Amino acid sequence: MSPGNTQFGSISIDWESEPVPNLGQYDSYEQARANFEWDIPETFNIATDVVTRHADRRGQVALFQRIEDEGEQTYTFWQLERESNRLANALEARGVGQGDRVAIVGARSDRVMLAHLAAWKLGAVSVPLSTLYGADALEFRLSDCDASAVFVDQDLSETLADALESIDTVECVVEMGGTTSHIEGIETVGFDEIDGETSYEAVETAADDPALILYTSGTTGRPKGVVQDHQSLLGWLPSFQMCFELPWHDSDPLLYATPDLAWIGGINLVLGSWHYGFPAFRYDSRTGFDPKTVFENIDRYGPTRAVLVPGMLKPMSQLDASQYDLDALQVVMSGSEPVSEQLHEYVTETLGANLNEMYGQTEAMHLVTSCSQWFDADPGSLGYPAPGHDVRIIDEDGTECETGETGIIGLKSPDPTMLVELWNDDEATERKFVADGEWMNTDDLGYCDEDGQLWFKSRADDLIITNGYRVGPAEVEDSIRELDQVREVGIIGVEDDGRGEIIKAYIEPSGGVADDDQLKEVVRSHVKTNLAKYEYPREITFIDEVPTTVTGKIKRTKLEEHERESQA
CATH class of the missing domain: 3.40.50.12780 (ANL, N-terminal domain)
Structure with a gap:
C-alpha cells in the first residue's frame, strides 16, 4: 500500500502531510514498529x-x-x-x-x-x-x-x-x-x-x-x-488506525462512538474520526443503555466501525440479531475490561465484524491494542503496544520483568499521549513516575506472555494475595460475569488467618437477590474450571446492586466498607 494518498469512498487522506504514518503500508506489526517515527509539529491546536x-x-x-x-x-x-x-x-x-x-x-x-x-x-x-x-x-x-x-x-x-x-x-x-x-x-x-x-x-x-x-x-x-495537552490527540492516532483497521478498508468510514463524552475515551473517538475527515455517529440516550437501540442504530445508520464494551455486548448477545441489517459493520473495538472468548466469538460470528481490544487510561490513552489485519490476538489479551509507544512490564524500580511475571504496566517517557501533570499536585505527579522519570507508572498490573502479548491483571492497589498466590479481582469478575445468572459482580480480598486473604464475591444476580446455595456452587465451580482453583471465591454474598462509578468500574472501596460493617 502506498504511503501517499488513500481514498475511503469520498474521503481522501494525504499521508505525506500526516503526523503519524499510514500503518497499512507495512506488511507486519513488527515492520511498522521498526519504521515508525513521530512527526509532531511545534504548534498544534486540536480544534x-x-x-x-x-x-x-x-x-x-x-x-x-x-x-x-x-x-x-x-x-x-x-x-x-x-x-x-x-x-x-x-x-x-x-x-x-x-x-x-x-x-x-x-x-x-x-x-x-x-x-x-x-x-x-x-x-x-x-x-x-x-x-x-x-x-x-x-x-x-x-x-x-x-x-x-x-x-x-x-x-x-x-x-x-x-x-x-x-x-x-x-x-x-x-x-x-x-x-x-x-x-x-x-x-x-x-x-x-x-x-x-x-x-x-x-x-x-x-x-x-x-x-x-x-x-x-x-x-x-x-x-x-x-x-492532557493538544498533542495527546496525535498520540492516539497509531492505536486508532490499528484498532479500527482504518487503512485496510476502502469503504466510507463511519464510527459509532458509544462512550460518554464526560470521559476522554468518548471525546477522543470523535476527535480521531474528525482528524481523518470522516463522520462519527452519536446516540444521546435519556434512559440509559438499551441493547435493542444499538441494533437499531447499526441497521439505520450503517456504521462501519463501532465501540462496544463487554457490558454492552453481553446483553446484545441475548437478543435476536437476525432481524437487523448488520452488513456494513466491519470492525468492533472494545475496552474497559477484557472480552471473554464467548463474546469474542459472538462479535465475529453473529455481528460479522473483526474484534480488536484496546488498553489505555486517562493519564495515557490508547497505548496497547490488537489488530486482526496483522495478528490474531488471544481473546482477553490487551494485544501489543501501538507503534510509537514503548510499553513494558516493570517492577517498582523500573526494571523490566521476566516473561509471565506480574508487574506494573509502564510507559516509557516521553510520550505524546502521556499526561502533562496532575493539576495542582506536584508530589502526586512525581509519584506517577519511577526510575528518575524514565517510566510512567500506570498503577495497573499485568504480564507479558511468550508471544509478547500484554495481559491485564488488576489495579495495583486491588491485588489480592491468597495463600501466596497473587490474584487480580478483575480477572475473577470477568469469569463470573460469563454466567447468565449473574448481572454484575465485585471481588474484594478479605483478611484470613490461614491464607492471608481469601477471595470474596459480591454478586448481583440476574433474577434478583436470593441466598441461593446452588448458584454459589455454580459460581465456584465455574471459576475453578475456567481460571484456577485458588482463584474461586470462598465467600459469596448476594446484594441488590453492585456499586459502580459513572464509567462502570467496580467501587471496591464501597464493597470493603460493606464488609467491615457486616463484621462489626
Whole structure:
C-alpha cells in the first residue's frame, strides 16, 4: 500500500502531510514498529486540526446525531467551524482567554463538542464533567480547576447553582437548553442565544500546551485532575488506525462512538474520526443503555466501525440479531475490561465484524491494542503496544520483568499521549513516575506472555494475595460475569488467618437477590474450571446492586466498607 494518498469512498487522506504514518503500508506489526517515527509539529491546536482544516468541504458530514425522543441532527465540518467560532467569540467577549478553564457538563453530543472546540480555539483548557455529578462533586472540581465559564445542561442548573455558592471564579454560565435560569451574581445565557461572529482566528497553541483537565473517578481519595495537552490527540492516532483497521478498508468510514463524552475515551473517538475527515455517529440516550437501540442504530445508520464494551455486548448477545441489517459493520473495538472468548466469538460470528481490544487510561490513552489485519490476538489479551509507544512490564524500580511475571504496566517517557501533570499536585505527579522519570507508572498490573502479548491483571492497589498466590479481582469478575445468572459482580480480598486473604464475591444476580446455595456452587465451580482453583471465591454474598462509578468500574472501596460493617 502506498504511503501517499488513500481514498475511503469520498474521503481522501494525504499521508505525506500526516503526523503519524499510514500503518497499512507495512506488511507486519513488527515492520511498522521498526519504521515508525513521530512527526509532531511545534504548534498544534486540536480544534483547527479536526474542524478548521476540513471546513472548506461544505458538504462533508462530521456528525450524525440521534437524540432519544427528540429526533436526528447532522453537522458538516463547515457548520461545526462556524458554530464553534460563534462560541469562541462570545466567550472571549466575556473575558475567557488562553489558559482559562472552561467546564462542560452536558449530555447532548453536538453542544458538548462545540463547547470543547470553542475553548481550544481560545487556547483555553476544557474540563469535561459528568451529568451524573451532584452539587458536592461539581463544587470540588469547579473549585479545584478555578473554572472561568461553565456550559451546563438546563436540567442541571439548580445543581450547578448549589455548587457555585462557594465559588467566585466563574463569570459566565452557558445553558445548553431552552430558556435560561438565573444564578445570582453570574451572567447566564442560553446556548442558542449567545452572540458571536462566525469567523474567528484561533490562538496558535504549542503542541504541548494544556488542552484538557480530566478528573479521575475518585474511587480512592479526592479526584485528581489529569492535564492532557493538544498533542495527546496525535498520540492516539497509531492505536486508532490499528484498532479500527482504518487503512485496510476502502469503504466510507463511519464510527459509532458509544462512550460518554464526560470521559476522554468518548471525546477522543470523535476527535480521531474528525482528524481523518470522516463522520462519527452519536446516540444521546435519556434512559440509559438499551441493547435493542444499538441494533437499531447499526441497521439505520450503517456504521462501519463501532465501540462496544463487554457490558454492552453481553446483553446484545441475548437478543435476536437476525432481524437487523448488520452488513456494513466491519470492525468492533472494545475496552474497559477484557472480552471473554464467548463474546469474542459472538462479535465475529453473529455481528460479522473483526474484534480488536484496546488498553489505555486517562493519564495515557490508547497505548496497547490488537489488530486482526496483522495478528490474531488471544481473546482477553490487551494485544501489543501501538507503534510509537514503548510499553513494558516493570517492577517498582523500573526494571523490566521476566516473561509471565506480574508487574506494573509502564510507559516509557516521553510520550505524546502521556499526561502533562496532575493539576495542582506536584508530589502526586512525581509519584506517577519511577526510575528518575524514565517510566510512567500506570498503577495497573499485568504480564507479558511468550508471544509478547500484554495481559491485564488488576489495579495495583486491588491485588489480592491468597495463600501466596497473587490474584487480580478483575480477572475473577470477568469469569463470573460469563454466567447468565449473574448481572454484575465485585471481588474484594478479605483478611484470613490461614491464607492471608481469601477471595470474596459480591454478586448481583440476574433474577434478583436470593441466598441461593446452588448458584454459589455454580459460581465456584465455574471459576475453578475456567481460571484456577485458588482463584474461586470462598465467600459469596448476594446484594441488590453492585456499586459502580459513572464509567462502570467496580467501587471496591464501597464493597470493603460493606464488609467491615457486616463484621462489626
